Amino acid sequence: MALAALGVAVVPGPAHAATVDTNAWYVLVNRHSGKALDVYNLSTSDGGQIVQWPRNDGNWQQWQFVDSGSGYYRLKSRHSGKVLDIFEWSTAGGAEVVQWTDFNATNQQFRLADSDGGHVRLINRHSGMALESWEWSTADGARISQWNDLNGANQQWQLVRVTGGGSGGGDGSGPWPTETGSERVSSTRNLGSFFDGGMKRYYGIGDGGQSEDQDPMFVVPNGGTIQNVILGSPAGDGIHCEGSCTIRNVWWNDVGEDAATFRSSSASATYLVDGGGARSASDKVFQHNGAGTVTIRNFQVHGSGKLYRACGNCSTSYQRHVVMDGVTARTTGVLAGINTNWGDTARFSRITVYGSTTICEKYRGVPKGGEPTKIGSGADGTHCLYSSSDITQR
Known part of the structure; x- marks a missing residue:
């Protein structure tokens, strides 16, 4: 309170970079909703919408971290081969997150900032904003957007490493999915x-x-x-x-x-x-x-x-x-x-x-x-x- 009254900015300490395996595939589960980062309607097109959906480990929910250097990564979809992208290079809160052809552009690059409980935030290099479940939604199909990094639970993601081809299949190498009931x-x-x-x-x-x-x-x-x-x-x-x-x-x-x-x-x-x-x-x-x-x-x-x-x-x-x-x-x-x-x-x-x-x-x-x-x-x-x-x- 005293620091604020004096006009002194309180700057968070540097985030520790979470460790990822660039040869692995991950499902990203939102801490607030419990749902996974998902390519909507199994799109393979540029501009395909990114949403949250109940986890099923399909290839459209699997992402690979592609190294861009300097601690930044692109997130490549196993289903489409495209990467996460802040649409039209927006720096606005609430901007749309889509998939796009990989140009290794800064609006496609994210760094990982640690949160507690083994979760991470994904901070876009171009906008400086965090990837989040928009407006704290818990609904299936709710869109993913960007907002100021507030370390909210809707901005925190668990990286779940998956093996094989996953249930999205198509390559015949993945295990059959595990039933939930x-x-x-x-x-x-x-x-x-x-x-x-x-x-x-x-x-x-x-x-x-x-x-x-x-x-x-x-x-x-x-x-x-x-x-x-x-x-x-x-x-x-x-x-x-x-x-x-x-x-x-x-x-x-x-x-x-x-x-x-x-x-x-x-x-x-x-x-x-x-x-x-x-x-x-x-x-x-x-x-x-x-x-x-x-x-x-x-x-x-x-x-x-x-x-x-x-x-x-x-x-x-x-x-x-x-x-x-x-x-x-x-x-x-x-x-x-x-x-x-x-x-x-x-x-x-x-x-x-x-x-x-x-x-x-x-x-x-x-x-x-x-x-x-x-x-x-x-x-x-x-x-x-x-x-x-x-x-x-x-």
């Missing part, structure tokens, strides 16, 4: 427009085998999203998408009849499977009975017959399309089976396969009650679309 589902659950399972394991429908006409665990309506779910055995016929849908960071411990079935009759329907993985599907993982386009990206499949099959003998014959990007397959027979006589296509990029895997099988589809005929396999420039550079064989 379990819940038995006794009958099909019709979801609303958005469902976050919090990485709990759901189980309890069907016989755990490949028998046909089992009930699904979850039904997702047109435009709906299901995310952060682990499906244990028995899981019946998995997830049914009645229209365009998003299946994000969902893991099937043991696929029963199918992992997911896509059912819209609209040619403009789009189904996105983003992150996650499936194993132990003696037949197929994803069944495409309706029309439209299925995109499967950053996904792992282990020990399965086919990752994707466009129905070859459903009651209605549609043109169907599949796009696979960032998929890793281990002990899996076929990535995609399509019907060329109906104009189906399959596109592949950034595919890694371990062992003997057929990338694309071609069939002649037939009316319901018949049996489709296999007519070939391999890239052809018309239906099975990929080149040797798109496939890595391990």
Whole structure:
């Protein structure tokens, strides 16, 4: 009080630089909210928003400290390869924090200042402000911003080192995620427009085998999203998408009849499977009975017959399309089976396969009650679309 009256500034002592391993990946957990620093909606674009979200250890929540020298680091996203950035070089409190291509610019550089309890603050080199959960929010999706360094709990971050590929996967090297709890589902659950399972394991429908006409665990309506779910055995016929849908960071411990079935009759329907993985599907993982386009990206499949099959003998014959990007397959027979006589296509990029895997099988589809005929396999420039550079064989 006396010092303040005399107009003497009280300057905090120098912060100690926390030690980080620049070869490691970290999840950053906010001390106030308990939520993790997250690339919103799994963006890979410049300007993708940075928010907080319940921790799931996905690649979009993993960050590497890239040394910029003089005690500063860039924080690189494992999912996008981009770095944290104070948007448009702002020095204002409340400025937006995004991801951007790494230019090693000062608005992309942060130093680590120690707080108590093993937490750190992240101080931007350009603005001198600390990264924080904006307005002390504890909500999912709350934005991350910058503010004067007040050492508040909403400005403090725990660095949790993670190993392997994490649950964001796509490279097939990470462990399966650890469940946060379990819940038995006794009958099909019709979801609303958005469902976050919090990485709990759901189980309890069907016989755990490949028998046909089992009930699904979850039904997702047109435009709906299901995310952060682990499906244990028995899981019946998995997830049914009645229209365009998003299946994000969902893991099937043991696929029963199918992992997911896509059912819209609209040619403009789009189904996105983003992150996650499936194993132990003696037949197929994803069944495409309706029309439209299925995109499967950053996904792992282990020990399965086919990752994707466009129905070859459903009651209605549609043109169907599949796009696979960032998929890793281990002990899996076929990535995609399509019907060329109906104009189906399959596109592949950034595919890694371990062992003997057929990338694309071609069939002649037939009316319901018949049996489709296999007519070939391999890239052809018309239906099975990929080149040797798109496939890595391990």
